Amino acid sequence: MEYLEFEQPIKELEEQLQKCSLIGEESDVDVTNTCKQIEKKLNDTKKEIYKNLTPWQRVQLSRHPNRPYTLDYIKALCGDTFLELHGDRNVKDDKAMIGGLGKIGDQSFMLIGQQKGFNTKTRQYRNFGMANPEGYRKALRLMKSAEKFNLPVVCFIDTPGAYPGLEAEERGQGEAIARNILEMTRLKVPIIVVIIGEGASGGALGIGVGDKVLMLENTWYSVISPESCSSILWRSWEFKEQAADALKLTAKDMKKQKLIDEIVKEPLGGAHSDREATFSTIKEEILKAFNEFKNLSPKDLVEKRMDKYSNMGVFKG
Template sequence: MEYLDFELPIKDLEEQLSKCQVIGVESEIDVTDTCKQIETKLQETKKNIYKNLTAWQRVQLSRHPSRPYTLDYINALAGDSFLELHGDRNVRDDKAMIGGLGKIDDQSFMFIGQQKGFNTKTRQYRNFGMANPEGYRKALRLMKSAEKFGIPVITLIDTPGAYPGLEAEERGQGEAIARNILEMTRLKVPIITVIIGEGASGGALGIGVGDKVLMLENTWYSVISPESCSSILWRSWEYKEQAADALKLTAADMKKQKLVDEIVKEPLGGAHSDRTKTFLTVKKSILKSFEVLKKLSPEELVDQRMEKYTNMGVYNG
């Protein structure tokens, strides 16, 4: 298991506990009490660390290499029922944006989300979760298909941003994202958005317009990453921690500003520390949101969604 800088005290205690257990097995010495003391200290240390995380530490957790990605969630929620659909019917199939039909229990959903890789080869294959215009156009095609057949949409956001390459701009990156935002505001089926990792810039907004926006506890959602903000304001990445605080990008900040609807609790240590529990919590939150949304007519859905997003940023002084 990989540890972040602020998790090193946990690593030391876990190593001590492991050594203590080995000594108990390999020798006749009773080390039960010692192991229990270390376990108690380990739990206290975890609680102290994870209950007092800074904005930058939450950004680090959202990028943890062991953290579950979009396909992990889809496989856990839909299992064998998931049927991936490919292509934007125009240019090509974007591997950074995945989508398809699947069932949670007996309810069909259209799943759409950015997929990062878990090693060097798959990260290159998935373009590090940065979609091209054809990725957003594929997402829109799938959403319109879902609307045609009355199937609710679930979008899973985890991207460092839309791909900023010259060829992406030539094929209309900005237009593709803007078109998605426009079309999602008036889609006549429920849209449930879940931020499962990084929610950066327009890359996240391109599939981020939802009737219910759920945000996992150790994720972030912002117009710019802390590193990029630091490099613009201070001409250096060294101030990324100050930038993270100033950007107000954590789940608590987003909920306070009424930009997301619900914070989904993660297990102690982050989503990767207990994947099964994380998947179950996300499933419950999705189904709870759907139970509310399915009672609304298409017209009511669109009206409420439009009202929700037009009210964002309104300040009454």
Template sequence: MEYLDFELPIKELQEQYDKACLIGEESDVDVSNTCKQIEKKLVETKKEIYKNLTPWQRVQLSRHPDRPYTMDYIKAICGDSFLELHGDRGFKDDKAMVGGLGKLGDQSFMFIGQQKGYNTKTRQYRNFGMANPEGYRKALRLMKSAEKFGIPVVTLIDTPGAYPGLEAEERGQGEAIARNILEMTKLEVPIIVVIIGEGASGGALGIGVGDQVLMMENTWYSVISPESCSSILWRSWEFKEQAAEALKLTATDMKKLKLIDHIIKEPLGGAHSDKKGAYIAVAKAIEKAYDELKNLSPTDLVEKRMDKYSKMGEYKS
């Protein structure tokens, strides 16, 4: 497993623990007490590090190469019941935006989300999780299909932003995202939004309007990335840590500002250190959110959703 700079003390203790256990297995020496002491210190160190994370460190965790992506969550939650659906019926199938039908327990959901790659080849295939206009149009097509059959929608957000290329702008990137935001406010089925990694700019907002918006503990949600903010304000990426602090992009900040509804607690060490625990936490959060929404009529759903977003922010008339 890869370790970030601030996780190096954990790496050292983990290596000590593994060596001690290996010595015990390969010899007659009883090292059980030593292993227990190291294990105890490892847990204490993890708790100390992860309870004092800076905003920039949470940004780093959200991008951890071992962190689970959208399809990992969908496969873990739905198992073999997931049926992926393709294409926007207008241009082509965007590989950065995935979606389809799946079951969580006995309830069917339309799952939609951005998918990143695991290596150079798949990252290029998935366009690094940055969707083109056809990706957002595919997402909207799937949402409308879900509405037609009364199926709730779950969106999983993990993107550095919508694709900023010339061809994306030529095909109407801004219009596609704006259309999704408008249509999601009016969708007559429950919408549950879960931020599982990066939630950047319009790339996130294009599938980010929901009755309940949930953020995993080590994720971020902002109009701009810390690096881009730093390059604009300070003409350099060197101030990305200060930018992350100023942007108020963590789950705790978002909750205080009433821009999200709930924070999903991650396993100790982050989602990448205990993927199964992360899958269970997300599945439970989705089930809980749906239980709170399932008895609302379509009219009430839309009305509450509109009220929710109308109350965001401060302004003077």
């Protein structure tokens, strides 16, 4: 288990609890009461730390190396029913963007999302979750297939941004993202978006238009990352904490600004501390969202989605 800087008090108490249990097992000394006291202190410390997280600490949690990624969610929700589909039928298959057909419960879905790696080799293979234009074109191809067969779409967002390389720009990165936003606003099937980690810039928006946008509690969604914002405004990464605070990028801020629809509670300690509970909650939320939109006609669905996005950023004086 890896611990973040602000989680050090939890690490110390968990180590104490482990040692206490070990002493009880290896000797005849009764340490039950001591263990209970440490457990109580550990729970109180966890509640205190996670109740008062700063925006920067939530950004750190969203990047936790043990946090579940898109494929983890898909495997947990669909099991063996998931069939991955490849390629944009134009350039190549982008490994940073995955998608395919799967069943959640008895309902078939088209599932799409950015996939990060879990070690150096897979991170390079997945391009750190940063999709090229062909990734967004693959996503659009799958959405159009879902529309053709009247299947709802689920998008998992977890990216530090679209790939900013020269070759990506040459192949039309901006156009690919803009095209996806346009096509998603008028897709004739329900779209459910779940932000499971980082939601940065156009990289997130390229698959981020939905009838229901859900955001896990310890994630962020913003036009720019705190580090990049800090380097532009202060010419240094040292002010990333102030930038995170100023950007209003947390789930609570997004809900307040009406840019997302719902915040999904995470287990105490973050999604990685109890994966099964997180998967179960996400499954419930996706099915609940689908039931909300499944009986709407394509015309009403598109109209409602268009109204929702047209009203964003409108403030009455």
